[in-house]
Amino acid sequence: MQERMEQNRQAILQSARELIAQGGIKDAQIQAIAERAGVSSGLVYRYFDNKSQVLIEVLSEAIQHEVKILNHIAESELSSKQKLDKAVTTFVKRAMNSPQLAYSLMFEPVDAELEHERFRSKQLIKQSIKEILAAGKINGEFGFEDLNTAALCVVGAMTFVVIEPLNPSRGVMFEQNHKDYFVKQIAEFCVNAVQVQEEK
Amino acid sequence: MQERMEQNRQAILQSARELIAQGGIKDAQIQAIAERAGVSSGLVYRYFDNKSQVLIEVLSEAIQHEVKILNHIAESELSSKQKLDKAVTTFVKRAMNSPQLAYSLMFEPVDAELEHERFRSKQLIKQSIKEILAAGKINGEFGFEDLNTAALCVVGAMTFVVIEPLNPSRGVMFEQNHKDYFVKQIAEFCVNAVQVQEEK
DNA sequence: TAAAAAAGTGAACTAAAATTCACAAATTGA
DNA sequence: TCAATTTGTGAATTTTAGTTCACTTTTTTA
Numbered sequence: 255m256q257e258r259m260e261q262n263r264q265a266i267l268q269s270a271r272e273l274i275a276q277g278g279i280k281d282a283q284i285q286a287i288a289e290r291a292g293v294s295s296g297l298v299y300r301y302f303d304n305k306s307q308v309l310i311e312v313l314s315e316a317i318q319h320e321v322k323i324l325n326h327i328a329e330s331e332l333s334s335k336q337k338l339d340k341a342v343t344t345f346v347k348r349a350m351n352s353p354q355l356a357y358s359l360m361f362e363p364v365d366a367e368l369e370h371e372r373f374r375s376k377q378l379i380k381q382s383i384k385e386i387l388a389a390g391k392i393n394g395e396f397g398f399e400d401l402n403t404a405a406l407c408v409v410g411a412m413t414f415v416v417i418e419p420l421n422p423s424r425g426v427m428f429e430q431n432h433k434d435y436f437v438k439q440i441a442e443f444c445v446n447a448v449q450v451q452e453e454k
Numbered sequence: 455m456q457e458r459m460e461q462n463r464q465a466i467l468q469s470a471r472e473l474i475a476q477g478g479i480k481d482a483q484i485q486a487i488a489e490r491a492g493v494s495s496g497l498v499y500r501y502f503d504n505k506s507q508v509l510i511e512v513l514s515e516a517i518q519h520e521v522k523i524l525n526h527i528a529e530s531e532l533s534s535k536q537k538l539d540k541a542v543t544t545f546v547k548r549a550m551n552s553p554q555l556a557y558s559l560m561f562e563p564v565d566a567e568l569e570h571e572r573f574r575s576k577q578l579i580k581q582s583i584k585e586i587l588a589a590g591k592i593n594g595e596f597g598f599e600d601l602n603t604a605a606l607c608v609v610g611a612m613t614f615v616v617i618e619p620l621n622p623s624r625g626v627m628f629e630q631n632h633k634d635y636f637v638k639q640i641a642e643f644c645v646n647a648v649q650v651q652e653e654k
Numbered sequence: 655t656a657a658a659a660a661a662g663t664g665a666a667c668t669a670a671a672a673t674t675c676a677c678a679a680a681t682t683g684a
Numbered sequence: 685t686c687a688a689t690t691t692g693t694g695a696a697t698t699t700t701a702g703t704t705c706a707c708t709t710t711t712t713t714a
Binding site: 362415451 | 480562563598610614635651
């Protein structure tokens with residue numbers, strides 16, 4: 255039955271995604287994925303050539319989703335400043351809901367093939383930020399010099415802040431209040447960084 | 455002979471460091487480390503309890519070194535702006551000389567014990583930046599709101615920019631000229647981000 | 655409804671890498 | 685110099701996880 259097969263396929267992908275969100279790619283083993291999806295390990299290989307293919311699909315989809323959200327903001331009717339603020343805020347807030355997944359998406363090492371795929375996806379995130387910055391530069395809201403570097407720094411700041419507190423003592427940080435404040439600070443940092451600086 | 459043993463120990467550590475700089479922690483296997491150091495794999499275990507201990511020593515030392523350099527800048531007689539500029543510039547330039555090592559130091563996943571150690575070291579980097587920022591806030595040069603977040607963003611930007619171009623097509627980017635320009639942009643980004651913003 | 659095809663299983667196979675250990679070589683100290 | 689201790693070796697063992705495959709179950713179809 256077509257339908258059951260599609261369900262299996264999705265169950266495997268979702269299971270993999272959940273495991274990655276919990277413990278990173280290192281914890282997403284075929285056995286574990288299969289078990290959690292309620293199928294045998296062998297079956298995974300009926301649906302995917304190998305483990306990399308499973309991961310590629312999970313990671314690409316997850317990043318694509320974030321990219322869509324960012325693009326939507328980039329194409330909205332806000333001022334460039336507001337766009338950048340919203341993009342950073344949205345990205346960081348979402349990422350903070352599963353920081354481990356964010357880490358895996360952005361940083362966890364993977365084999366060459368997957369790395370290649372992921373790189374493309376990551377470029378899309380940068381691309382989205384770049385568009386916001388480029389528009390802002392043209393209309394005079396932003397005053398940075400090099401578009402590419404500025405975008406890199408923004409993406410760096412907004413991803414690093416999420417994964418850094420991942421370390422030993424999880425969850426120490428955040429009740430919702432702090433979280434909102436924190437996110438606001440990050441967005442402000444990024445906006446300031448690229449804003450036109452008035453001479454004193 | 456004490457001396458020979460110390461040499462062996464150092465050879466093992468250096469070998470590990472070099473392998474990490476070339477291909478990351480994933481390529482620093484006990485066999486490879488031992489071979490490159492000119493000793494047998496078994497000997498590594500006479501000097502270290504296990505692989506983690508080797509890596510802990512390599513990574514901690516490497517980060518400590520960077521921290522010293524940053525602290526030196528933080529304690530110099532420059533203005534806060536100049537300090538931050540110099541700190542970012544220095545860190546990024548140095549990191550760009552072995553981006554793979556920088557990645558391993560900052561991001562490559564490791565076991566819990568090593569992660570714990572590394573986290574402490576990373577905190578020291580942030581701490582160093584924090585001191586620069588805190589001083590600048592007090593003397594009115596800087597105008598960010600939350601010290602911790604600002605430091606996190608700076609560290610995020612300056613580490614991310616180094617590791618990002620690590621991906622598929624290495625070395626595409628940088629002849630020395632571009633490199634200098636690039637580094638300058640990053641430092642400017644960070645300084646702008648925390649500088650007092652004049653109202654328009 | 656019975657043969658053919660496809661989906662599903664999980665134990666066995668493989669591979670890679672950390673770690674151990676029985677042994678050899680070198681060093682020490684009496 | 686000879687026994688005891690320490691340093692050094694590397695093949696064998698262990699561990700962990702990906703992958704295969706002979707077999708079972710289910711579905712399709714003629």
